[in-house]
Amino acid sequence: MSNATDETFISQLLAQMTLEEKIGQLNQINPGDEFDPSLLQEGKAGSLINASGALTGMGFSDSGSAELSNHFQKLTLESRLKIPLIFGRDVIHGFRTVFPIPLAQAAAFDPDLARQAASIAAREATTSGIKWTFAPMLDIARDPRWGRVAEGNGEDPFLGSQMATAIVQGFQGEDISAPDKLVACAKHYVGYGAAEGGRDYENGEISEPTLRDIYLPPFRAAVEAGAGTLMSAFIDLNGIPATANRRLLTDVLRGEWGFDGFVVSDWESIKELIHHGVAEDDAHAARLALQAGLDMDMVSGVYLNTLGESLRQGKISMEEIDEAVRRILRIKHRAGLFDHPFTDPLRATRDLLTPESRDLARQFARQSMVLLKNDRDLLPFKDFRRILVAGPFVHARGELFGTWTPDGRAEDVTPLDEALRQTAPKGTELWFTENVDMALHLAHQADAVLLLLGEHPVRSGENCNVSDLGLPPGQAEFVQAMTALGKPLALVVFAGRPLAITQQVKVADAVLYAWHPGIEGGAALGEILFGQASPSGRLPITFPRATGQVPIYYNHKNSGRPIDPNGEFKTRYLDLPPSPLFPFGFGLTYTRFEYSNLKLSAETLRGALEINAEITNIGTSPGTEVVQLYVRDLVGSLTRPIRELKGFQRVELQPGETCRVTFTLREEDLAFTRADGTFGVEPGSFHVWIASDSKSGLNGHFRL
Ligand code: BGC
Numbered sequence: 001m002s003n004a005t006d007e008t009f010i011s012q013l014l015a016q017m018t019l020e021e022k023i024g025q026l027n028q029i030n031p032g033d034e035f036d037p038s039l040l041q042e043g044k045a046g047s048l049i050n051a052s053g054a055l056t057g058m059g060f061s062d063s064g065s066a067e068l069s070n071h072f073q074k075l076t077l078e079s080r081l082k083i084p085l086i087f088g089r090d091v092i093h094g095f096r097t098v099f100p101i102p103l104a105q106a107a108a109f110d111p112d113l114a115r116q117a118a119s120i121a122a123r124e125a126t127t128s129g130i131k132w133t134f135a136p137m138l139d140i141a142r143d144p145r146w147g148r149v150a151e152g153n154g155e156d157p158f159l160g161s162q163m164a165t166a167i168v169q170g171f172q173g174e175d176i177s178a179p180d181k182l183v184a185c186a187k188h189y190v191g192y193g194a195a196e197g198g199r200d201y202e203n204g205e206i207s208e209p210t211l212r213d214i215y216l217p218p219f220r221a222a223v224e225a226g227a228g229t230l231m232s233a234f235i236d237l238n239g240i241p242a243t244a245n246r247r248l249l250t251d252v253l254r255g256e257w258g259f260d261g262f263v264v265s266d267w268e269s270i271k272e273l274i275h276h277g278v279a280e281d282d283a284h285a286a287r288l289a290l291q292a293g294l295d296m297d298m299v300s301g302v303y304l305n306t307l308g309e310s311l312r313q314g315k316i317s318m319e320e321i322d323e324a325v326r327r328i329l330r331i332k333h334r335a336g337l338f339d340h341p342f343t344d345p346l347r348a349t350r351d352l353l354t355p356e357s358r359d360l361a362r363q364f365a366r367q368s369m370v371l372l373k374n375d376r377d378l379l380p381f382k383d384f385r386r387i388l389v390a391g392p393f394v395h396a397r398g399e400l401f402g403t404w405t406p407d408g409r410a411e412d413v414t415p416l417d418e419a420l421r422q423t424a425p426k427g428t429e430l431w432f433t434e435n436v437d438m439a440l441h442l443a444h445q446a447d448a449v450l451l452l453l454g455e456h457p458v459r460s461g462e463n464c465n466v467s468d469l470g471l472p473p474g475q476a477e478f479v480q481a482m483t484a485l486g487k488p489l490a491l492v493v494f495a496g497r498p499l500a501i502t503q504q505v506k507v508a509d510a511v512l513y514a515w516h517p518g519i520e521g522g523a524a525l526g527e528i529l530f531g532q533a534s535p536s537g538r539l540p541i542t543f544p545r546a547t548g549q550v551p552i553y554y555n556h557k558n559s560g561r562p563i564d565p566n567g568e569f570k571t572r573y574l575d576l577p578p579s580p581l582f583p584f585g586f587g588l589t590y591t592r593f594e595y596s597n598l599k600l601s602a603e604t605l606r607g608a609l610e611i612n613a614e615i616t617n618i619g620t621s622p623g624t625e626v627v628q629l630y631v632r633d634l635v636g637s638l639t640r641p642i643r644e645l646k647g648f649q650r651v652e653l654q655p656g657e658t659c660r661v662t663f664t665l666r667e668e669d670l671a672f673t674r675a676d677g678t679f680g681v682e683p684g685s686f687h688v689w690i691a692s693d694s695k696s697g698l699n700g701h702f703r704l
Contacts, residue, residue, distance in 0.1 A: 118170025177336025402516025419522025460496025
């Protein structure tokens with residue numbers, strides 16, 4: 001949090017600033033075609049977005065980006081007070097080294113890997129002069145139609161909070177002024193994932209308890225981890241657009257949580273307050289946002305163009321402007337920009353795409369893939385001489401990246417077919433084709449068939465929403481056609497969201513969900529398919545059987561007529577079982593685990609309780625299990641979720657090996673937003689599970 005050096009420095013600087021210079025700091029510019037560099041010399045920009053690499057349209061040589069940002073910084077330092085720019089960019093799941101998409105990262109259930117990946121992304125991105133990333137994206141998503149589900153950590157607030165902490169720490173390190181660290185931006189604050197119908201930018205309604213207990217916790221975790229900035233969401237939440245929501249931006253964020261960094265709007269979202277129908281013109285929109293606690297205007301220009309006049313008319317105060325400027329200067333100062341405004345262009349030659357970065361990307365990709373089905377242990381492939389590999393992804397390169405990778409380069413990726421060839425055991429022939437007819441022809445002579453299917457990256461991400469969660473057109477037919485021959489059939493699905501692949505899961509012998517696995521995705525996949533590695537990912541989000549089941553999530557409430565497939569007047573669909581296709585937390589591997597001997601350290605939780613169970617590898621190969629802890633509060637002043645994740649641990653076990661996994665549950669872990677609006681626990685009975693997913697497990701109980 002703020003220290004004395006920051007504050008004295010800022011106060012002295014603020015005292016010298018003219019109104020125009022102050023407003024300039026609140027303005028973020030996109031240096032596109034009509035960009036006038038004199039704005040920088042006049043101190044009219046506090047930040048540039050996308051000022052480097054491909055998005056400037058100036059190509060990207062390794063050192064060129066640093067030279068370009070240094071050029072902009074030099075112009076800025078010609079301004080009267082020489083306040084440096086902060087360069088921002090979307091470094092979402094890696095920079096040049098592209099890691100798996102965030103949803104896949106969550107599937108690894110290993111926040112420490114996410115911390116390491118963020119730290120590499122920071123080292124790489126800062127070589128371009130970028131000092132601020134618009135990540136992590138912390139939006140809880142219960143609706144996979146929404147394209148941005150790919151960018152977040154899924155549906156669970158506990159997992160989402162663990163990821164938030166780790167990623168913020170990875171980007172920012174101990175000291176964000178270090179040349180290889182980035183200022184993080186927790187986004188999109190808040191409720192953005194609740195957009196109605198899964199339509200991006202749409203409005204949403206979230207009750208106060210659900211907002212507090214489900215949507216806000218990852219943001220709070222990011223703030224507690226020291227995130228320097230937040231971005232407001234595009235959404236109109238409960239009738240107040242997040243960009244103008246004073247209660248959330250000021251009362252909760254600053255008042256309750258003590259956040260002292262700054263908030264940036266989303267792209268033109270201040271100006272969009274007019275479309276939302278809460279502001280009549282630019283000046284009104286700017287006033288609403290500033291007074292709500294929104295400090296920096298991302299590219300709409302309305303702060304720059306209207307705040308001065310609003311001040312002269314007495315509609316806003318100098319204190320309000322000063323406070324926003326103060327927060328921005330605080331983060332710039334903390335990020336070391338006043339002392340080190342420039343970037344050494346040579347760093348790009350050392351710090352991009354190192355062998356260690358690639359190794360981590362491969363490990364992360366391996367850990368994030370989720371084995372959903374494996375009948376008769378088809379995977380890993382063994383004893384097959386000829387394997388037909390078919391489908392639209394056989395030659396994938398840049399397609400493995402997923403959404404939001406402006407700095408990844410397809411030529412850095414080993415094409416999927418080549419990667420599989422490199423990892424297949426000697427003596428195994430792989431035949432590749434994208435063509436259905438050719439595949440049918442070749443399949444006759446093959447011993448097994450592997451189909452590589454799923455979504456192209458442009459089908460997920462911002463505003464890439466779908467109304468149908470099935471495979472893209474033609475692929476279901478492809479799978480169906482390949483089943484006709486009765487050959488062993490494995491599917492690998494690449495996707496930015498859970499797809500409703502009910503029929504394909506039924507007909508295939510094995511299904512591996514690979515998400516968009518990043519730059520080393522091909523090798524990671526090969527290692528899993530051919531048994532050099534075993535899958536250990538788990539679903540960070542519920543997989544529906546059909547689009548019509550959405551929203552469907554594990555931590556729902558019970559209702560007065562709980563789900564019962566046989567109950568005529570119980571919650572149900574007439575045309576679908578009530579359960580999901582795969583529950584949250586689910587994932588198989590090449591061995592099996594048995595859970596036994598659940599023990600609780602006491603019948604009553606006083607302060608804390610230890611819960612443990614024995615996990616045994618009862619198969620014949622080593623494997624990693626993600627052991628999960630769930631609780632249920634049986635009676636509350638408000639209805640409570642039927643399960644809530646409270647812990648997880650990855651354990652690696654040799655065949656026959658047993659280990660005892662222990663979790664500590666503290667009283668505060670059971671707190672929630674109660675009927676009277678306060679946050680705390682309520683005494684009573686609780687269920688607890690140590691489980692391999694959100695639907696199974698050993699069950700015990702305790703009292704509080
Ligand atoms: C997105 C943000 C992103 C910003 C800057 C917006 O359209 O919603 O997530 O950070 O653009 O590129």
